[in-house]
Amino acid sequence: MGIKPLLRVLAREREAVPPVWMMRQAGRYLPEYRAVREKAGGFLDLCFNPKLAAEVTLQPVCRFGFDAAILFSDILIVPLALGRKVEFLAGEGPKLEPLTDAAALASLRETIDGKILAPVYETVARVKSALDSKTALIGFCGAPWTVATYMVAGEATPDQAPARLFALRDPENFSTLIDLLVQGSIEYLAGQLKAGAEVVQIFDTWAGVLSPEQFDRWCIQPTEKIVAGVRRQVPGAKIIGFPRGAGAMALPYAIATGVDGIGLDWTFLRSLAHDILQPRVTVQGNVDPLALLAGGAALDREVDDVMAALSNGPLIFNLGHGILPDTPIAHVERMLKRVRG
Ligand code: CP3
DSSP states (O other), X not given: OOOSHHHHHHTTOOOSSOOBOOTTOXXXXXXXXXXXXXXHOSHHHHHTXXXXXXXXXXXXXXXXXXXXXXXXXXXXXXXXXXXXXXXXXXXXXXXXXXXXXXXXXXXXXXXXXXXXXXXXXXXXXXXXXXXXXXXXXXXXXXXXXXXXXXXXXXSOOSSOHHHHHHHHHOHHHHHHHHHHHHHHHHXXXXXXXXXXXXXEEEEETTGGGSOHHHHIIIIIHHXXXXXXXXXXXXXXXXXXXXXXXXXXXXXXXXXXXXXXXXXXXXXXXXXXXXXXXXXXXXXXXXXXXXXXXXXXXXXXXXXXXXXXXXXXXXXXXXXXXXXXXXXXXXXXXXXXXXXXX
């Protein structure tokens, strides 16, 4: 049994003070991140530079004493390792060549390219050796559905309509894409765990746009396969799922996938999370990132509400989505002080 608080809580023990980390904790709200980012050149150059990626991974842990470090990388590394062109243009977000038909699908590699991913595993190993005995290391991947939304559209979209249409019009080819991502994600997460990650999180940022039937097919079933596949290679692997916007599908997701923890966004009713989710899985979340940006009484209320509703069961204190770039550092400090007392 791990001694690190995050691992204890994922083994369903309750901690008087819950372990805390933040999604996107290494990022633009930190001046020290912006400095390294500038030095690295492009965003992908930073992701593939183990020395600098390890440095930015550790920055928020050093500054705030979080209970976990999350590998600095991106979910769109996997399409890159499957042979797609991926770019991050400054101020514009990701750009991929859109994947619109069976011919494009046929051009994908069948397995992820280990050479491309090697620097990421090296980052994991470097971070692991730098962490103290209380701080856990989290690896991650994007869930197949969310990664597919970017691969199909070629960019971020407000409603993920291109991928939803592909899935509705041509479910067979879409399921080929999802299966490739399932296999690639299994290899990628197992690789991170073997390199030293102690927990992995599966980010399904766009799960909430799917109908219940489609949610089962494109979110729950692929995630279930990833969880089982990773645990075949790494028995007992600790896994957190983050099906953002799952709402009423959160319980079927938790039961079917077998994740150890479920990340909830801020729209999820906390009393319901306590009553139906916490008896089965560790709950992670779910402060509204805008409350953290706002600070003051709005932030205090939000922190108190999470603690009142969820801290008498296994809880990982976190945001309901990534920290926003304009968030003042003082607000993060205020949140931590209130959680830790
Ligand atoms: O959490 C962490 O600190 C670890 C690093 C991490 C990044 N991206 C770094 C990043 C993680 C876990 C991610 C996951 C990710 N990437 C998701 C899922 C979680 C979520 O936030 O919804 C998604 C959908 C992506 C894809 C992605 N990457 C987009 C749409 C963008 C552009 C929007 C934006 O925030 O800039 C990115 C870029 C990105 N990934 C940045 C960082 C720090 C900003 C790039 C920069 O420094 O200029």
